[in-house]
Amino acid sequence: MEPRPPVFALRGVGKAFDGPAVLSDIDLCIRPGEQVALVGPSGAGKSTLIGLLNGTLQPTRGEVRVLGHDLSRLGSRARRGVQYRIGTIYQQFHLIDNLRVVHNVNMGHLGRWSLFKAFVSLFWPLEVARARHALEQVGIADKLYARTGHLSGGQQQRVALARVLAQNPEAILADEPIASLDPERAREIMDLLRDLSRRRDKTLVASIHAVEFATSHFERVVGLRAGRILFDCAAGDVTPAMIDALYRIEHEADRGGPVGAGPAWAPQ
């Protein structure tokens, strides 16, 4: 059997906003079913990388292929078709607070619902059984009709997860999913993410601050620093020295030059 094509393939990718490059020379290949943690200090470019993977951002150089497609070359309809196969959860949940939970979960269906169906569902919620099933899997089925903004942070992240489950994508991206949660809630969400993606054979890519979760919940760890990949290895091979190099505070000598200009500390 031919191996399945990679879910994400990045070649020589760079991304700059109005200024110095946020990401440069990124080569990354993520295969179906892989569970990858992106670690690195604030400002390393983790969120930008996630944005490139779900098509929110386009690279300024190089090529990003998502499920075999170069999103920047697709028309808007075809691009949405690919984006529908990628689900994302965020640090700030990014739910619509003043809608009921059921609508936020149903937003996962928007990629295949017609506008008319979406409109009707706002007044008379449709596919409620599926929404309830998704919420059951994240453990808050009783909140189906609650106002989303009234839920706690941990519950809101569960709603966001249920939205992704309803979407049923091939890959799940998570941008700092636990950075706004307390340690107990964080562990629950990480366990859920790991178990749900394993059980359904989903690809999982999560950017995450807490290195201990990166090694305990993922197979592969990618270290980002100043817009470049510092290491990319199996979770078991990550050493304290690598983590130290990743989070080391820059010294005076390292500052001043353009970010990502390849300072001398890069060991590889």
Next chain:
Amino acid sequence: MSLIGTRAERAESSVARPGARPFPVNGRAAAFCLFLLAVAWAVDQAGMFSGDVVNEGGWSIAGRFVRAAVRPDLSSELLRLALPSALITLAYAVCGTVLSLAIGIVGGVLSSEVWWQARSRTGRPSRRALLPWLGARGALALPRAIHEAVWGLFFIHVFGLDPISAILAIAIPFGAITAKVFAEIFDETPQGPLRALLGGGASPPHAFLYGLLPAAFPYLLSYALYRFECALRSAAVLGLIGAGGLGYQILLSLESLRYEQVWTFLYALILLVALTDAWSSLLNRRLNVSSTTGLHATMDAPRPAVVGEGGGGRPAAEPHRPRRRSGDFAVRLSLMAAALLIPFSFWYVRAGWGKVFEERTQRNFDLIARDAFPPNLAPALLGDLLHLSAQTLAMSIVAITVAGLGGLLLSFPAAANFTLPGGLFDTGARRGPQVIFGGAILLVTRGLLLVTRALSESIWVLIVLFVLFPGILPGAIGLGLYNLGVLGRLMAEVTENVDNRPLRALLAQGATPAQVFLYGVLPKTLPRCVAYVLYRWEVCIRATAVVGIVGAGGLGRRLSQELTRFDYGAVLTILLCFLLLTFLVDLISAAVRRTLR
């Protein structure tokens, strides 16, 4: 006790069946049905179904008027008249605003809770402070409820056609409104620094000055700017009742059928409003108070979004671009302009300030007071007034419906975060067409909103009266158009301040822009927009007075008739009707807003 019990039970019963589909008929649905009924009743009252509202003979004149728009009279003779008229209007607005701010600061401090809290030693308002606090609040409530045009007519009767009438007509009601809003700004400003200073032994005035005022200042200034914009329109309206300036010239030219001249003055007014508008939004950006929409909602928005309640304020986690500090060029230039403009305005209007202390003024005042008390409560008059009050209410309902729906429709294309490049619905295809297309939509809708609100309700009524017979409908259309402009701009600000990230999250998972609008934009903006419409309705009911004065219908028209007959007893009764109507609308509006929350 039993009441508390039932409430607890009700709360429990909603938890008892978790995840059950809620009954679709709730408070909101009921409010919506009531709204539909109210609109049907109001439209019927306005005579839409009974016909005979359109003056067929008026179309040719209206055509002439519209054609004149493209060729305003730009002769040097007329421009020499337009410039001083515009300056008079501007000067009235400046003087009125300055005085109203003075009233607003004093009244605002005295009617704020935080001031009386700061003065009491316990940190809680003492019982002794309750009386002056309530007194200040009560004293400010009455001037606020009466429209500035009515104040204008009153002062004309006292002072005669002197600039002082126009200035005081702006200063007194605006001062009362400003005081209320300032008090709310003081109360909503974070009070940690103030408490810290008081705890350190500072006197209440010092603590107020150093601990509260600096944090509140940008919001106070922003509201002051907004008040100035309102004052400019009011100054033009006061011209219509004889105070001079642009409004007076518009009326004169309109009555002598010189439509080319009318347009010259209209364009001058639009220009003046547009400049103020651009200047104040520039300053607002510089002062970093983008979420003052709560303040601008109404003449007296009860809950200014100073600290960004709920979805309104800029979300804290959003990355801020570094903003320039308040010492920057635009702010400094504005301060200099204000420093020049204020003395110039007071000099230019040549108001007879001495008249305040003249014996004749006292005599006029006594005369009016003696005639006005007791108010005329003859059954025939009361019967008339009941009917007119119903009509006035109907006028305000039609007006606010037109304004709300129209404003909502125009607000989305007028929001800068939609169609422009980098906006939510940027197709991302080609840069050039996006800029032209998005920019054109933005300009046209914003221009439309600007013109509708620059001309103010009374000038719209004068225009609409070409083709409609006097009555409820022209007043409703005039009020509706003006408030459409105001609400459209406010709602566009709401949309621009919406947290974009959840919307981008929906786009990232493959939803179409239309779906994102439905599931993201509308749910996030609609509650706030509806609240604004309800606030604005309160403003609308007061403003029915001025459209009546310029010739529409309802209580306002009767008011101006009784004023010309010097029947002050009837005038007072009509004012009481206005107060009751305002009170009723405030009550309904507050109740509906509660069900929406």
